[in-house]
Amino acid sequence: MSAMDKARYKLAAAVILTLLTGSLYAQRHDPVQPQISLTLIPPSPVTDQITVDVRAGLWNHTSKAKKLSVSFYLDQASAQNVLYKQQITVSPRSANCVKFLWPTRNQAGFHKVILVVSSPGGHWTTERPMQVITSANRSTQQIDGAFLGFYHWSEAEGKYWNPELKKVTDAQWGEMIHAQHRLAMNIVVVQEVYRNPTMYAGKHNIPVDGYKGVPYYPSRLFPGRVPVAAKDPVEAVLTQADKDGMNVFIGVGSYAWFDFTNGSLEWHKKVARELWDKYGHHRSFYGWYVSEEQDGGLSDAQARKDIVHFFAEFSKYVRKLAPDKPVMLATNSHHLVGAEETYRKLLPNLDILCPFGFHRMPQGELTGEQAADKLQALCNQAGSHLWMDMEVFNFAEDNALVPRPISGLLSDLHRFPNFEKIICYQYPGLLNSPDMSIKPGGENTVKLYLDYKKYLDSVSTTPNKR
Incomplete structure (x- = not known):
C-alpha cells in the first residue's frame, strides 16, 4: 500500500469513526425532544x-x-x-x-x-x-406530592437521614418514587440539582470567585459531583415517574439561598437549558422549581426588585424551551403585610406559589388561615396558582428533622381547605414504605408512612396501586 493510499485509508477511517461516534453521542446525549x-x-x-x-x-x-x-x-x-x-x-x-x-x-x-x-x-x-x-373545598385534603432532596443541605437537620441518603443507588431512588406513588403522592419536587456550600444572598462573592457548587447529575457546566452513590438520580426519578404516570418539577438550583440577582439569573438560565436538553424528553417532566426560596415578606426593597426581575426574565426564558411547563417558588407564609404590591408584580410571572409554615406563624402575625386567604386573593388577581408546602417534620432537641406525628398532618389538611394542591416537605428521610430496601431516617419514618396510608385508605376516592 502506497503512502498516499495509507493516508487516504486513515482519513476515511477517521471520517467513519467521527460519524459513528457522533451518532452514538447523539443517541446518548441528545434524546429526541417532544413535538x-x-x-x-x-x-x-x-x-x-x-x-x-x-x-x-x-x-x-x-x-x-x-x-x-x-x-x-x-x-x-x-x-x-x-x-x-x-x-x-x-x-x-x-x-x-x-x-x-x-x-x-x-x-x-x-x-x-x-x-x-x-x-x-x-x-x-x-x-x-x-x-x-365532588367537594365543598378547593383542596382534596390529601397530600398530593412531596419534595425530594437527594441530600439535605444542613448536616444538623439531616442528621438522621443524610448518612443513608448518601448510599441510595439509582435503583433505590426509583424504588422510593414508586413507594411515594403508592400513597397517591404523584407530584415530585426535586429540591435542587446542584449542591453549593451554604451561601446566602449578599454574603458571597460568586461573581468574582466563580460558582463552586457541584451537581447531582452528570453536568457539562461545572466539574465534580456530589459524593453520593447514585450516578444520575435525576434520570432515575424521571424514569420511574414516567412508568407511574407522575409529575416531576426539576429544581433549578442552588446558586445561593434567597439570591435572585442577575448573577443568579444567568446561572439559572444555563442550568435550565442543560436540564431541558438532557431530560426534556421525559413525559413526567412537569415543570421548573426555583430552589432558592424566600421569606414571605420578600426581604428588603432591593431584594424585592431583584425577585420581580428574576422571574420576569427566567419565566420568559424557560417558556422558549418548554412553553407549557409551569414555574414554581416556595416561600414561607410569614411577614406578608406590606409585601402585597411586590406580590402583584411577581405573581404574573410565577405560575405556582407554594408557601410553607402556616401552622407556625410568628406571634403577633396573621393567623395561618388569614395568611392563606391573603395569598389566595393575590394569586387570584394575578391568575397564578396557590399550592401548599406542608411540613411533615418536627425539630428534635438537637435541631434534627424528625417525622411529625400524623395528628399534625391531619390538622393541616383540614385547617387549610383552600389550596389546589398540598405538597409535603419532604419524602426522603421522613417517610418510608416498610418494603423499602433502605430506610433513611429509621423506623419512625415507616410509622408515619403507615399512619398516613391508613388515613388515605379511609378517605381516598382514587384507586392506589399497592
Missing part, C-alpha cells in the same frame, strides 16, 4: 371547586414556519366533546403555547383531556387523565 406536550395545572386529582389551567406546548424543529390546528377534547376526540380550538403559526426552530381555562364545577368523575394537533406535514395526539372529586 407536542399537554400540561394540566393542577394535575389530577382535583375537586370540583377549582379551574384547571390547560396548556399545550408546541415545538417546531424545522427551518420553516408551521401552521397548526390545535384542539382539546374531553374524554373522546369528537365534535361534541370539544373544549377549545385554536389555529396558530409557530416560527422556525421555536416553540409556542396554546392555553385555556377549564372550570371543574359539575364535572365530577374520571376523565381524560385529549390534545390533537394537525398540520399539513403531520398529526400528533396526547392525553392526560383528570379525576374530579
Whole structure:
C-alpha cells in the first residue's frame, strides 16, 4: 500500500469513526425532544371547586414556519366533546403555547383531556387523565406530592437521614418514587440539582470567585459531583415517574439561598437549558422549581426588585424551551403585610406559589388561615396558582428533622381547605414504605408512612396501586 493510499485509508477511517461516534453521542446525549406536550395545572386529582389551567406546548424543529390546528377534547376526540380550538403559526426552530381555562364545577368523575394537533406535514395526539372529586373545598385534603432532596443541605437537620441518603443507588431512588406513588403522592419536587456550600444572598462573592457548587447529575457546566452513590438520580426519578404516570418539577438550583440577582439569573438560565436538553424528553417532566426560596415578606426593597426581575426574565426564558411547563417558588407564609404590591408584580410571572409554615406563624402575625386567604386573593388577581408546602417534620432537641406525628398532618389538611394542591416537605428521610430496601431516617419514618396510608385508605376516592 502506497503512502498516499495509507493516508487516504486513515482519513476515511477517521471520517467513519467521527460519524459513528457522533451518532452514538447523539443517541446518548441528545434524546429526541417532544413535538407536542399537554400540561394540566393542577394535575389530577382535583375537586370540583377549582379551574384547571390547560396548556399545550408546541415545538417546531424545522427551518420553516408551521401552521397548526390545535384542539382539546374531553374524554373522546369528537365534535361534541370539544373544549377549545385554536389555529396558530409557530416560527422556525421555536416553540409556542396554546392555553385555556377549564372550570371543574359539575364535572365530577374520571376523565381524560385529549390534545390533537394537525398540520399539513403531520398529526400528533396526547392525553392526560383528570379525576374530579365532588367537594365543598378547593383542596382534596390529601397530600398530593412531596419534595425530594437527594441530600439535605444542613448536616444538623439531616442528621438522621443524610448518612443513608448518601448510599441510595439509582435503583433505590426509583424504588422510593414508586413507594411515594403508592400513597397517591404523584407530584415530585426535586429540591435542587446542584449542591453549593451554604451561601446566602449578599454574603458571597460568586461573581468574582466563580460558582463552586457541584451537581447531582452528570453536568457539562461545572466539574465534580456530589459524593453520593447514585450516578444520575435525576434520570432515575424521571424514569420511574414516567412508568407511574407522575409529575416531576426539576429544581433549578442552588446558586445561593434567597439570591435572585442577575448573577443568579444567568446561572439559572444555563442550568435550565442543560436540564431541558438532557431530560426534556421525559413525559413526567412537569415543570421548573426555583430552589432558592424566600421569606414571605420578600426581604428588603432591593431584594424585592431583584425577585420581580428574576422571574420576569427566567419565566420568559424557560417558556422558549418548554412553553407549557409551569414555574414554581416556595416561600414561607410569614411577614406578608406590606409585601402585597411586590406580590402583584411577581405573581404574573410565577405560575405556582407554594408557601410553607402556616401552622407556625410568628406571634403577633396573621393567623395561618388569614395568611392563606391573603395569598389566595393575590394569586387570584394575578391568575397564578396557590399550592401548599406542608411540613411533615418536627425539630428534635438537637435541631434534627424528625417525622411529625400524623395528628399534625391531619390538622393541616383540614385547617387549610383552600389550596389546589398540598405538597409535603419532604419524602426522603421522613417517610418510608416498610418494603423499602433502605430506610433513611429509621423506623419512625415507616410509622408515619403507615399512619398516613391508613388515613388515605379511609378517605381516598382514587384507586392506589399497592
